[in-house]
Amino acid sequence: MKLSIRCLAFICLLGFGCDNDPIPRETPDCIRDRINQIKSQDKWNPPAKVFRYSYKGQPVYYIPSRCCDIPGIVLxxxxxxVCAPDGGLGGSGDGTCTDFFKSRTDEQLIWQDSRK
Known part of the structure; x- marks a missing residue:
């Protein structure tokens, strides 16, 4: 029993089968690519997150702003x-989806950067 626990721990340390940042299987490949792009950058402050919502009857993915003048985006x-609902110089995004925060439903956090 101890040996199998050690083997599992060793496999996890090697990075096989133990993802620190699991992403739901149904997440589109292009969203996974966006997440991998974020992972290749220095850690954001606050840490990056990706949310899935329903908006106007469609699934969308929201990546919140990482800093004051950088807008969050909805994909x-x-x-x-789709739009930039917040952030940017004026703080209110690009103005094309002013109802996003009121109209979105079914929030699901699909990924957050857990790097230290």
Missing amino acids: DAQCNV
Whole structure:
């Protein structure tokens, strides 16, 4: 029994089968690519997160702003930019989805950067 626990721990340390940042299987590949792009950068402060919502009857993915003047973005399932609901110089995004925060439903945090 102890040997199998040690083996499992060793496999996890090698990075096989133990993902520190699990992403739901149904997440589109292009969103996974966006997450991998974020992982390749220095850690954001606050740490990066990706949320899935329903918005106007469609699944969308929201990546909150990482800093004051950088807008958050809403992407559709093909990674087309739907809008920027917040952030930017004025703080209110690009003005194209002013109802996003009131209208979104079914929040699901699909990934957050857990790097130390």
